[in-house]
Amino acid sequence: MSAAAAVGCSGFKAMATVRSGRSGHKPPHVLTVAGSDSGAGAGIQADMKACGALGAYCSTVITAVTAQNTVGVQGVHVVPEDFVAEQLRSVLSDMDVDVVKTGMLPSISIVKMLCRSLKEFPVRALVVDPVMVSTSGDVLASPTILAGFREELLPMADIVTPNLKEASALLGGISLKTIADMQSAAKSIHTLGPRTVLVKGGDLPDTMDAVDIFFDGKEFHELHGERISTRNTHGTGCTLASCIAAELAKGSSMLPAIQAAKTFVGNALRYSKDIVIGRGPQGPFDHLFQLKSHIFNLNSNDHHFNPDDLFLYAVTDSRMNKKWGRSITNAIGAAIEGGATIIQLREKEAHTREFVESATACMEICRSHGVPLLINDRIDVALACDADGVHVGQSDMPVSMARSLLGPNKIIGVSCKTPIQAQKAYLDGANYIGCGGVFPTTTKENNPTVGLDGLKTICLASKLPVVAIGGISVGNAGDVMGTGVPNLKGVAVVSSLFDRECVSAETQRLRSVLMDATSAVKELS
Numbered sequence: 001m002s003a004a005a006a007v008g009c010s011g012f013k014a015m016a017t018v019r020s021g022r023s024g025h026k027p028p029h030v031l032t033v034a035g036s037d038s039g040a041g042a043g044i045q046a047d048m049k050a051c052g053a054l055g056a057y058c059s060t061v062i063t064a065v066t067a068q069n070t071v072g073v074q075g076v077h078v079v080p081e082d083f084v085a086e087q088l089r090s091v092l093s094d095m096d097v098d099v100v101k102t103g104m105l106p107s108i109s110i111v112k113m114l115c116r117s118l119k120e121f122p123v124r125a126l127v128v129d130p131v132m133v134s135t136s137g138d139v140l141a142s143p144t145i146l147a148g149f150r151e152e153l154l155p156m157a158d159i160v161t162p163n164l165k166e167a168s169a170l171l172g173g174i175s176l177k178t179i180a181d182m183q184s185a186a187k188s189i190h191t192l193g194p195r196t197v198l199v200k201g202g203d204l205p206d207t208m209d210a211v212d213i214f215f216d217g218k219e220f221h222e223l224h225g226e227r228i229s230t231r232n233t234h235g236t237g238c239t240l241a242s243c244i245a246a247e248l249a250k251g252s253s254m255l256p257a258i259q260a261a262k263t264f265v266g267n268a269l270r271y272s273k274d275i276v277i278g279r280g281p282q283g284p285f286d287h288l289f290q291l292k293s294h295i296f297n298l299n300s301n302d303h304h305f306n307p308d309d310l311f312l313y314a315v316t317d318s319r320m321n322k323k324w325g326r327s328i329t330n331a332i333g334a335a336i337e338g339g340a341t342i343i344q345l346r347e348k349e350a351h352t353r354e355f356v357e358s359a360t361a362c363m364e365i366c367r368s369h370g371v372p373l374l375i376n377d378r379i380d381v382a383l384a385c386d387a388d389g390v391h392v393g394q395s396d397m398p399v400s401m402a403r404s405l406l407g408p409n410k411i412i413g414v415s416c417k418t419p420i421q422a423q424k425a426y427l428d429g430a431n432y433i434g435c436g437g438v439f440p441t442t443t444k445e446n447n448p449t450v451g452l453d454g455l456k457t458i459c460l461a462s463k464l465p466v467v468a469i470g471g472i473s474v475g476n477a478g479d480v481m482g483t484g485v486p487n488l489k490g491v492a493v494v495s496s497l498f499d500r501e502c503v504s505a506e507t508q509r510l511r512s513v514l515m516d517a518t519s520a521v522k523e524l525s
């Protein structure tokens, strides 16, 4: 059984904070067992930077020292097996390691000794990057380690992350040229014993996207990312595996960990695409870009998106506020008081200055209540007031562009009327979709409705959580939630809250209708 299967990956978070014997805070901890890269783009150096950037502590057991630069690998000095064992003992006997990540393991005896150490000191998850050949084509481990991988290390792994050449080597040298080849390779490698497999497509020829294939033992997931045109891709593989390890150590389950890792690599490449380090063909990238770019800054107060936030989604409308003589801050304050779980500012007429000022004031209110605030359409306003994200329509800025401007941590929602739009939203990196208009509404002109049947069809096609919108009120919200589709997480409303005299009382009424409908659905299922 794999290391994490014994305790269950999803239980990480609860355990991570209580394990330390001493009082105080134990950071998530990744141990990397890998080789040193003197050029510092890959290997141990990449692992430490990647884990640090994602907020995990990284200890290091060095298996080999390489003389390496942007031209290639000039030399390899293997650390004696006994001394690798001693390093492992030093770290594992003293520190509470959550996740072990392996990189360059230069000999079969080191592979076998590592497996013995992991049996003596079990950890919660094992991430195996089966480093054999770098993208530059240099051989980093002798083919004799393949037997050690197949027989001992892979059966203990929670995930193994071969690139195309490594996947081919693990399977006896078969050729891998297409996504279909990658899928069948992932399935075959799974039979060697790892709990899950990620075949990385960074080196797949003739692809517009950087596509990786994840196989969890049952299903395939195709992970797409924009292919960044740059020479600085040295160390992408090490970084991806370390990011997965860091996310697992922080408490994530596997698929979200991989998605976060892929987003990190894509953003790092994008940020570093023009940096020049070294004279050779393949340069390192900047793992610490988040320190330099506010756009990618992970240290902001961003609200971590939880699909349940979509339960009662209040969307403001300046005309209604004017009609009832309320300020926007009073309107959202009342909605939050009544139980709104997320707010969107939809200001189609406001001047930019006024919009930024009121959005900043709303942000303060929302943050103090732990309720996320999104801005409709205006990425610039969302950035200016450090909102939690944006909601865009099909004719607003494309989701992929909004994602690269806002960075990986902001929430992006997109309005979808068709299954194709819903699928695209997922591939482009949105967090949720808004589906509608479900019923006719006066808030939005010329808005064809999809009805409850259309809503259901789109929910079933969507891999993202869905919030229903359009003509929803206390009278029909029960029917909407009563459709019982699992990824329908809530309803978004405008006039049924804000075109009323008492916003907080209306919000409360709607909340109780939604609660009743969801408990009725739960009872039925």
Ligand SMILES: Nc1ncnc2c1ncn2[C@@H]1O[C@H](COP(=O)(O)OP(=O)(O)OP(=O)(O)O)[C@@H](O)[C@H]1O
Pocket: 042, 133, 134, 135, 136, 162, 163, 164, 200, 201, 202, 203, 210, 211, 212, 225, 226, 227, 228, 229, 230, 233, 234, 235, 236, 237, 238, 239, 240, 262, 265, 266, 269
């Ligand atoms: N140019 C690129 N743009 C975007 N993503 C990329 C690019 N190149 C690689 N990736 C992504 O980086 C990750 C690592 O994949 P890759 O196939 O390059 O691994 P690797 O060959 O083991 O890396 P290396 O040997 O350079 O450390 C994958 O998620 C892949 O899709």
Ligand SMILES: Cc1ncc(CO)c(N)n1
Pocket: 034, 035, 036, 037, 042, 043, 044, 066, 068, 103, 104, 131, 133, 134, 135, 140, 234, 235, 236, 237, 238
């Ligand atoms: C030390 C080391 N580990 C892994 C890789 C794979 O990129 C590399 N080039 N060097």
Ligand SMILES: [Mg+2]
Pocket: 135, 163, 202, 203, 233, 236, 237
């Ligand atoms: Mg590569």
